[in-house]
Amino acid sequence: MVQEVRERPSELVNEIDEKGYFHRQKNHFDTPFGSGKEHNPVEAGRYRLVWAKGCHWSNRASIAIELLGLQDVISVNLVGRTPREKDLGWEFVFDEGNKDPVLDVQFLSELYANADPEYKGRATVPAVVDVKTKRVINNDYVWLTNYFETEFRPFQAPDAPDLYPEELREEIDAYNDYLFEHVNNGVYKAMFAQSLEAYNDAYNNLYQAFDEIEERLENNRFLFGDYVTDSDIRLFVTLARFDTRYFKNLGPIRNRIVDFKNIWGYARDLYEIPAFKNNTYFADLAKSTEKPKSIFIDYNTRFWDKIDYETLWNQPQERYLLSKTPSEKFKRNEEVK
Ligand SMILES: N[C@@H](CCC(=O)N[C@@H](CS)C(=O)NCC(=O)O)C(=O)O
Known part of the structure; x- marks a missing residue:
């Protein structure tokens, strides 16, 4: 009731x-x-x-x-x-x-x-x-x-990927903390900031992290090398929402995700994986729920259903060239080797 x-x-x-x-x-x-x-x-x-x-x-x-x-x-x-x-x-x-x-x-x-x-x-x-x-x-x-x-x-499925390999757990945990602080929650710190000081701090933090990630992905296919890990899921979900939705509430952004060569290729490499694709609803992310308050109607309200996100995110990339196992994105669990 x-x-x-x-x-x-x-x-x-x-x-x-x-x-x-x-x-x-x-x-x-x-x-x-x-x-x-x-x-x-x-x-x-x-x-x-x-x-x-x-x-x-x-x-x-x-x-x-x-x-x-x-x-x-x-x-x-x-x-x-x-x-x-x-x-x-x-x-x-x-x-x-x-x-x-x-x-x-x-x-x-x-x-x-x-x-x-x-x-x-x-x-x-x-x-x-x-x-x-x-x-x-x-x-x-x-x-x-x-x-x-x-x-x-x-x-789990018998051939399930090992997304949290034991030998990497400490590093993954530390990197996840970094992602939380600077990216996942970093975006929210900027979007909820109620003073310019808080906003500028959060904004600079966020872009500093994007620059660091761009560099890390220069030679690594995924955050920890050749295989997808738990950290990649955490980064992907924020990237998928950045150009689609967050930019509206962030104010004047320095770069979109599509402007970072490595991050953008990386995001599409992940999007090729069915579990990522099936759980990402770009049009719903972009759809605006706000009622227009002036003659200027925000970008998402005007164009959310006119942008072909599927084509955009399915553009080919060559991230596999960075990997020793180009056709395998996962470390599979030991038992099934
Ligand atoms: N549980 C965390 C994070 C999860 C979270 O914030 N989820 C949001 C959506 S992204 C939510 O469910 N919000 C519902 C609401 O605030 O009504 C929190 O409490 O901050």
Whole structure:
């Protein structure tokens, strides 16, 4: 029932400090997956991932599930928004009657309330829901893909890629922290900044990182060499949204993604992989939800459905020339060698 659903709390009220800097709310449901008493048990058919096309934090998880062949183990569903006077947050708008057919609820916030009636934060995606109890049991986007890569290994496809090789884990973790700070959340720090000082800091940080990544990709096909890793998923989801959507809220940008030779080739190399392609909805990302307020109508509102993103992102590139295994983008798990 719509009336009982809690109105969405705003970042601009709760997540901005006195100097205008944005500080993201903490993940509330961070119980890890594993075999201990303090863990969410690793089981097939027990969990459902809820994600949203626009949200890169959740897009990582949907890409990882498909890359690892876990679709029959962890079910997946999408949420969206219905424009209302009061923002009620994520809703199962793609399902009949706007209700998730497995969980039988309309709003994601209901599943958060089932888990913790006192929860005051935003009901965010990604959210992993226990289908038995209809409770959110994990919304820890930082570690979610790593749980799928490690704890869910017994349920992965036999030839699943090893996206988080043991010998690289420390380096990948450190690089993921860097990506979070400067790129994934770096974009948001600029987009939510409420003072020019906070904005300029965030903007410079972001472009410094893009310059560093451009250099790293000069001789490396992927961030860690010849094979796709967890870090590549995390970078890709931000790149896919940059020229499509973020540029609008970033202000005058220095370069688009298509202006970076290496980053742009790299992004298309990843986009060739079905799990990346199937989970990226460019037209939906570009589609504007704002009502025009003046005679000047923003670029996305005018052109979102006229740009052929598929052709643009399918332009050939020669990144394979950088690799010792040009036709293999993945390190496969040992057992199947
Ligand atoms: N859980 C994290 C990150 C996930 C996140 O921010 N997801 C966004 C979409 S990208 C969301 O679900 N927002 C829903 C809302 O704020 O109503 C957070 O709380 O900041």
